Amino acid sequence: MSQQDRNAVKVAIDKLGYDFDHFELNDFIRHVERVLRREIILLPFAFDPGLSALWVRAETAHYIFYNDRTHAIHQAHSILHEIGHIVLNHACRPLDQVLPPELLKLLQTLQPQGRLRKAGLPLRQDPEEQEAEMFVFVIQKSLLLKQRQFEVMGQSSSNEALRKWVDSMAFDV
Ligand SMILES: [Zn+2]
Known part of the structure; x- marks a missing residue:
């Protein structure tokens, strides 16, 4: 990833x-909603291991x-990675072939568009995936520079856990 691309993410x-x-x-997500003027709806789902998250761009909201x-x-x-795709206005792809049937039913749309975050995908070869990871990294x-504890879903985590998280990033820093 070039310095120029990194700067573009920082500017965004x-x-x-x-x-x-x-x-x-959650406060950050509400803020992004206000800036983009579109609702962002978070939904927990018991995916198989290996599928971390997915973003679906619907008519009226981001899921x-x-x-x-x-x-x-x-x-x-x-x-945060999915929020990165949203903020950076990344391209969506058809998801109907890759989603579990029960989730397709939930979405009530036959041709959902979005992106998914899956272990083992060649993330390093996809510039938009790298940008989304850079978004999380920045x-x-x-937060680390400010020595702030990272508030996660209402729980606070230790700095050590945060460091492990940084170490697990899917791209070269
Ligand atoms: Zn992604």
Whole structure:
């Protein structure tokens, strides 16, 4: 990923005008909703291991499904990654071939469009996936620099857990 691409992600985050001194995931999501003027609906879903999250762009809202069988830190990472795709206005793809049937029923649309975050996908080869990871990384880094504990879904996590999270990033920093 070039320095120019990294800067573009930083600029997009700056443009949100969010105060990261008081970061809290749900508060951040409400802020992004206000900036983009579109609702973002988070839905826990018991995916098979390996599928972390997915973003579905619907007519009236963005839906983010996240795997509630994983650790809270991992959930927060996946949710921020999907928010990255939304904020960076990334391309959507047809999801009807890849989603579990019960989820397709829930979505009430025959041809959902969006993106999914799956272990083992060649993330490093997809520039938009790298940008979404960079989006998460820039936010993580600003929180670490401020020595803030990262509030995850109402729970606070230790800095050690946060470091493990940073170490698990799916791209080269
Ligand atoms: Zn992605």
